[in-house]
Amino acid sequence: MESQNIRDKKEAAVEVKVHLIVFKLGTEEYGVRIDQVKEVTITPEITRMPKTPSFIKGVSNIRGDIIAIMDLEERFNIERSTAGTQSKHTYTLVMEAKDYTMGFIVREVPQSLSLPVSSIDKAPSFIQDININENFIEGIGKIDDRLIIVLDIYKILTSEEIMELKS
Amino acid sequence: MKSRDQEYKEIFIAEALEYYDALNRHISDLEKSPEDEQLLAEIFRLLHNLKANAKAIGYVSIADVSHKLETAFGLIRNKELNFSDEVVTVLFDGIDMLGEMITNIDSPKEVEPSPALLRNLDIIVNSISENTAELSKVQKYYTSKNLSLSDLIYIQIKKLDHLLNLVGELIIDRDRIVSISKELDNEDLKNVSAHLYRITDELQYSVMDARLVNVGSLFNKFPRIVRDIAVAEKKEINLEISGQDIQIDRNILQIITDSLLHLMRNAISHGIEKADMRKKLKKTPQGNVFLSAQNDRDTVILKLTDDGKGIDQQEVRKAIVQRGFLPAEAAEDLRESEVLSYLFEPGFSLAKEVTEVSGRGVGLDVVKNAIDSIGGRIRVDSKKGEGTTFTLFLPTSIAVKGALLCQVEENFYAIPLMHTDSVVALPSVELHEVGDLLVADINGETITIVYLKELFNSELHEYSGKKSKLEGDVQNIIIVTYNNRKLGLIVDKLLRQQDIVIKALSKPVNTIEIYAGVTLLGSGKVCLVLDVAAITRYFIARR
Numbered sequence: 240m241e242s243q244n245i246r247d248k249k250e251a252a253v254e255v256k257v258h259l260i261v262f263k264l265g266t267e268e269y270g271v272r273i274d275q276v277k278e279v280t281i282t283p284e285i286t287r288m289p290k291t292p293s294f295i296k297g298v299s300n301i302r303g304d305i306i307a308i309m310d311l312e313e314r315f316n317i318e319r320s321t322a323g324t325q326s327k328h329t330y331t332l333v334m335e336a337k338d339y340t341m342g343f344i345v346r347e348v349p350q351s352l353s354l355p356v357s358s359i360d361k362a363p364s365f366i367q368d369i370n371i372n373e374n375f376i377e378g379i380g381k382i383d384d385r386l387i388i389v390l391d392i393y394k395i396l397t398s399e400e401i402m403e404l405k406s
Numbered sequence: 407m408k409s410r411d412q413e414y415k416e417i418f419i420a421e422a423l424e425y426y427d428a429l430n431r432h433i434s435d436l437e438k439s440p441e442d443e444q445l446l447a448e449i450f451r452l453l454h455n456l457k458a459n460a461k462a463i464g465y466v467s468i469a470d471v472s473h474k475l476e477t478a479f480g481l482i483r484n485k486e487l488n489f490s491d492e493v494v495t496v497l498f499d500g501i502d503m504l505g506e507m508i509t510n511i512d513s514p515k516e517v518e519p520s521p522a523l524l525r526n527l528d529i530i531v532n533s534i535s536e537n538t539a540e541l542s543k544v545q546k547y548y549t550s551k552n553l554s555l556s557d558l559i560y561i562q563i564k565k566l567d568h569l570l571n572l573v574g575e576l577i578i579d580r581d582r583i584v585s586i587s588k589e590l591d592n593e594d595l596k597n598v599s600a601h602l603y604r605i606t607d608e609l610q611y612s613v614m615d616a617r618l619v620n621v622g623s624l625f626n627k628f629p630r631i632v633r634d635i636a637v638a639e640k641k642e643i644n645l646e647i648s649g650q651d652i653q654i655d656r657n658i659l660q661i662i663t664d665s666l667l668h669l670m671r672n673a674i675s676h677g678i679e680k681a682d683m684r685k686k687l688k689k690t691p692q693g694n695v696f697l698s699a700q701n702d703r704d705t706v707i708l709k710l711t712d713d714g715k716g717i718d719q720q721e722v723r724k725a726i727v728q729r730g731f732l733p734a735e736a737a738e739d740l741r742e743s744e745v746l747s748y749l750f751e752p753g754f755s756l757a758k759e760v761t762e763v764s765g766r767g768v769g770l771d772v773v774k775n776a777i778d779s780i781g782g783r784i785r786v787d788s789k790k791g792e793g794t795t796f797t798l799f800l801p802t803s804i805a806v807k808g809a810l811l812c813q814v815e816e817n818f819y820a821i822p823l824m825h826t827d828s829v830v831a832l833p834s835v836e837l838h839e840v841g842d843l844l845v846a847d848i849n850g851e852t853i854t855i856v857y858l859k860e861l862f863n864s865e866l867h868e869y870s871g872k873k874s875k876l877e878g879d880v881q882n883i884i885i886v887t888y889n890n891r892k893l894g895l896i897v898d899k900l901l902r903q904q905d906i907v908i909k910a911l912s913k914p915v916n917t918i919e920i921y922a923g924v925t926l927l928g929s930g931k932v933c934l935v936l937d938v939a940a941i942t943r944y945f946i947a948r949r
Contacts, residue, residue, distance in 0.1 A: 286932040287817055289862030290918050298915065298924060300932050305924045307915045339913035 255356045259380070260332065261387055262345035265317035270352065270380060270387045277333040277340060279349055282308070299342060301333060308342040314395075319346075334392050354382045359389060413620065418463050419511055420558035425456045426505045433501060440489040450479050456504070468507050471519050474527040475500045487530065496526045563656060566617050570804070573610045574907040578926045580606045585929055614655070614803045621699040621706070622650025624659050628670065628697060635674045642681060642692040643674055649699030654706045655803045658780050662708075662798065665773040669710050669796050670695070677714030677794055687791070689713065704808060705824070708798040717788035719745050729754060746786045747890040750774040774889070778939050781807060781824050781908075781922075785890060799824065809906045809925075810884060811933065812897035814858045818933040819897075820906055820925055825938035827885040827892060829900060834876050842870035843945070846894060848885065854945055855883060855894035866944070888942040895941075908935050919944075 259270035260279065278301075285297040285308050294313040298305050308331060312319055330349060331342040359378040375394050380387040429452055436445045457472035478497060481487035503523055580602055587599040625647050636643040678684075678693030685691055696711040722745050726737045731748060748754055752771040777784045781801055788794040801807060801824060808823035830848060837844045837855060844855040857871050864870075876896070883894040908923040910916065922937035 284931070286934065287815075288915060288918070288921075288934065289817075290866070290920055291915060295915065298911070298932055298934075300926055300930060304912075305909060305926070305932060306912060341914070 256353045257356055257359065257380075257389075259352050259354065259387065259389065260349050261352045262330075262332065262349040263320070263347050264312050264315070264345070266320045267317075268385060268387045269311075270389045271332070271334070271392045272389075273351065275334055275392045277335045280331050280333065282329045282331040282342075282344055296344065299331070301331075301342065304340060306333065306340050306342050308344060310344045311395075312344075336393055352382070352387070354380050354387075358382060414463060415512070416558060418459055418465075419508060420560075421459065422456060422468070422508045423505075425452045426501070426508055428452055429501050429504070433497060436489070437494055443483075446479060446483045450476065450483060453479060465507075465511065467519055468504065468511075471500060471504055471507065471524070471527075474524065474531065475504070477531050478527060481531065493530050496523075496530055499523050500527055563617075566613070567657070569613050570617065573606070573613050574909075576606055577610060577907060581927070582930050617655050617657070617803070618653040619656045619659060620650055621652045621654055621659065621708070624663060624666065625650050625697060625699070631667065632670065632674065632695065635671055639675050640680070641674060641678055643678065643695055644690075644692040645695050645697065647697045652699040652701055652706055653802070654699075654800065657804055658782075658800055658802075661776055661780050662782075662800065665776045665798075666708070666710070668769060668773055670697075673710060673712040673714065673794065677712040677716075679715055701802075704802050706800045706802055708800065709795060710798075711793060711795040713793040716790045716792050716794050717746065717749070717786075718790050722746065722748060725754065743787075743890040746788060749786060750784070750889055780804060781822055783824060783888070807906060807908060808903060809935070810903055811901040811927075812882075812884065813899040813901055814862060814897055818901065818927065818931060819858075820904075820933050820935045821884060821886060821895075821938060822908075822922070822935065823903070825886045825888060827887045830883050830885065830894075831880050832883055834873065834879055834881055837873060837876070837881065839871065839873055842872075844871035844873070846883075848883075848894070851892065853885065853892045853894050855881075855896060856941070856945060857896045859896070859898065861941075886938045886942065888939050891942055891946055893938075893942045893945055895936075906933070906935070 258273040260273050260276050261268055261270040263269070280301065283299045283301060285299050287297040288295060288307075291297075291307075294310050296308045296310050299308050311317070330345050330347070332345060332349060333340060333342050359380040361378050375390050377389045377391040380389050429449060432445050432449045432452070436442060436449065439445070453472050453476040457469050457476060460466075460469040460472060475497065478487065478493070478500075482489055482493075487493060500523060503519055507519065580599075584599045584603055587595040628647065629645055632643050632645045673695055674693070678695070679687065679689075681691040684693065694713045696709070698709045698711075700707050700709075719742060723737045723740065726732050726740075726745070726748050727734045729751075731737075731751065731754075732740075737745075750770050750773075754771070774784055777798060777800070781804075783799040785797045785799070786794065787797070809820040810823060810826050810829070811818055811820050813819070832846055832848070837846050844857065845852055846855050847853075855871065857875065860871065860875055861869055881896045882898075882900050883896055884900070885892055885894050887893075904927075906925040906927075908925055910923050911918075911921060915921075919940040920937055921934050922939075923935045925933050925935055927933050
């Protein structure tokens with residue numbers, strides 16, 4: 240961590256970079272800032288929790304903490320990609336908000352990626368994506384030929400829809 | 407279990423030693439700055455408390471010495487006595503003497519105050535003149551001062567809470583290890599895990615035990631409170647208390663303190679009639695209130711009984727209709743125990759008629775919530791004209807609860823034993839469809855039966871219990887009780903009874919009403935704990 244910071248500082252003089260964890264939802268690539276991710280793990284057994292919206296898959300025991308697991312594809316109505324490598328496992332990104340922790344399921348191994356801040360465009364206002372409320376999109380990152388949708392996970396975690404889960 | 411007297415004595419000694427230490431500290435400071443009013447006031451206060459406590463518990467000689475010292479310091483405070491060297495010596499001697507007496511309470515070499523010292527104290531108190539020549543040298547027969555620390559320590563409840571949480575986690579891991587060792591079938595591992603099991607069990611027991619206090623620590627505050635309420639209400643109350651020795655977790659006692667006070671206030675101001683009224687009714691002019699505690703395995707039962715006017719069922723039925731809880735016909739059909747349970751409904755208290763007529767209902771929902779929050783139960787029984795009894799069923803300890811484990815589809819669920827009444831296997835033919843609910847006659851009672859599988863798989867407002875959906879010829883039903891009402895839950899499979907450590911669900915899934923929390927089973931499997939209160943409330947409201 241220490242050396243990482245030092246390295247970051249050195250590079251900051253040259254160009255500020257953002258470190259992202261990148262994962263696939265549907266056919267597109269999405270990213271979240273690495274400092275918002277507590278850990279990435281193979282999805283543990285999920286206990287279904289009746290009376291929750293379908294995008295809440297249930298709760299899991301991750302190192303003694305019981306946390307809710309959400310499926311972002313279902314949450315955003317993203318059609319699941321059938322193409323590509325179908326691995327046996329899914330992965331869970333454990334994300335930390337101020338006062339709670341939650342897991343997000345992704346289907347392929349998430350990767351870590353650094354890209355210069357300058358290559359991230361603020362979310363253009365014309366993206367009136369019907370599925371993902373633009374509020375959750377922090378920007379669109381471009382690197383080589385890839386396009387990475389950078390999500391602001393705090394906004395997903397605090398969005399009223401989740402907070403107002405009621406039976 | 408220690409007797410109450412013994413416990414009081416220990417507490418007295420611990421407190422007295424603390425006072426003694428403080429006195430020593432303060433008087434040394436005072437010697438340096440004799441003008442410090444605050445120090446004087448503090449010394450005065452300490453001595454005063456010490457005197458009062460000693461007197462209350464019957465240590466007359468300690469009370470006596472404290473009294474004399476108190477008087478001396480009173481004089482110094484009023485500037486009637488100089489804080490001169492001679493006086494200081496006497497006062498130091500006096501405080502040393504106190505310390506000696508306190509440390510040797512109940513020991514074979516119990517210390518009597520030295521007559522010379524008492525005389526010296528009398529002299530400085532009485533002869534306000536400058537005549538200190540008479541002061542005799544006090545023979546210090548306790549020259550070798552041995553420093554000792556108290557056997558009792560005070561500890562913040564927060565620290566005990568933390569300890570208990572850690573033990574809770576430890577137990578979950580222990581159960582995990584025990585089940586792994588069974589799977590692996592390794593002798594060494596089995597032995598170690600069996601040992602681990604015993605040790606953690608004992609550890610848990612010890613931590614829980616450290617948190618237990620006597621119910622008396624709350625009950626003993628009531629005579630005074632009752633007196634005050636009685637005076638305010640111009641009533642005569644005879645309070646009888648029993649079961650002070652029963653032990654309960656300190657936090658649980660803390661949580662129900664307000665509730666018990668509330669119930670007591672209700673009983674005296676609304677339950678007990680005025681003396682002239684009571685005479686007319688051929689009752690004793692003093693109202694009788696009984697406060698008792700008893701143990702029933704893991705449960706502590708507190709009872710508050712008054713012999714006042716009781717609750718008029720018809721009035722309550724009327725109020726149920728007036729407040730719009732039920733239509734009139736339905737209200738008439740309610741069983742007695744069910745009628746009274748409406749007293750705990752939020753908003754019921756707003757009915758002014760009820761408050762005046764039956765004298766109950768003010769904030770009873772708050773009482774109920776407090777008791778629900780610790781997984782307890784409350785029941786009310788009342789006969790018009792004869793009185794009312796509130797019974798509180800409380801868990802002895804917060805952390806570990808007995809629960810019944812059951813399975814619905816692939817999931818395990820736990821139902822706290824506090825809320826389970828019985829388990830029955832009922833042939834499907836004995837279930838009947840009434841409206842969109844299932845009911846069954848169980849031991850002469852008509853009970854609403856909820857098919858959990860259907861409940862879990864449908865929107866709450868779309869739930870309908872149809873016999874056609876049931877699987878199998880016999881249904882396993884867990885009868886739960888909440889607030890005097892019963893509800894049957896059909897489960898796929900009954901598993902076993904087990905002690906569980908309930909963890910709170912974290913955001914954002916903590917708002918889902920039907921879960922009281924979550925627990926980890928020995929297998930590492932997550933098991934949801936059903937909130938019987940919420941489920942029952944929903945179905946009762948619906949009917």
